[in-house]
Amino acid sequence: MKIKGFTLIELLVVMVIVGIMVVAVGSNIGSGNESTVLNGAAREIASALRYARGHAMTHRKESAFQFDLEENLYQVTGKDKEYKLSNDIEVTLDVAQSQSQNNSQGAIRFFPDGSSTGGRVTLEIAENKRQLDVNWLTGQVEISEH
Secondary structure, three states: OOOOOOOHHHHHHHHHHHHHHHHHHHHHHHHHHHHHHHHHHHHHHHHHHHHHHHHHHHHOOOEEEEEEOOOOEEEEOOOOOOEEOOOOOEEEEEEOHHHEEEOOEEEEEEOOOOOEOOEEEEEEEOOEEEEEEEOOOOOOEEEEEO
């Protein structure tokens, strides 16, 4: 009589193959998660910049988007709340010299006609990078992926 079943070696080979597949899928999910977090942060900041521009135009007075690099916090004129980005996100500001208070804080100002001081906010996690450019003449905000 022959007994049907699997040997211990066959079971171990299958378990190793399954383990390799889990590691491969898990690492792909992790890198997609960074990209998702970065895209969400970029959209959130773009929305805040557009709000600041709209606020300046509707209230007919200057409005500002201010960022604190040490704390990863930003604030917008017309809102009392401070908004915090994940500490995993590295932020770089490229703003007009007059809007840079020190190496850790800077602002982009918007004027009643829709123009701005212009600037760039760069967000980065690992190898993923997003740039938000604010046109000084029109105040338009664009997100680009690098």
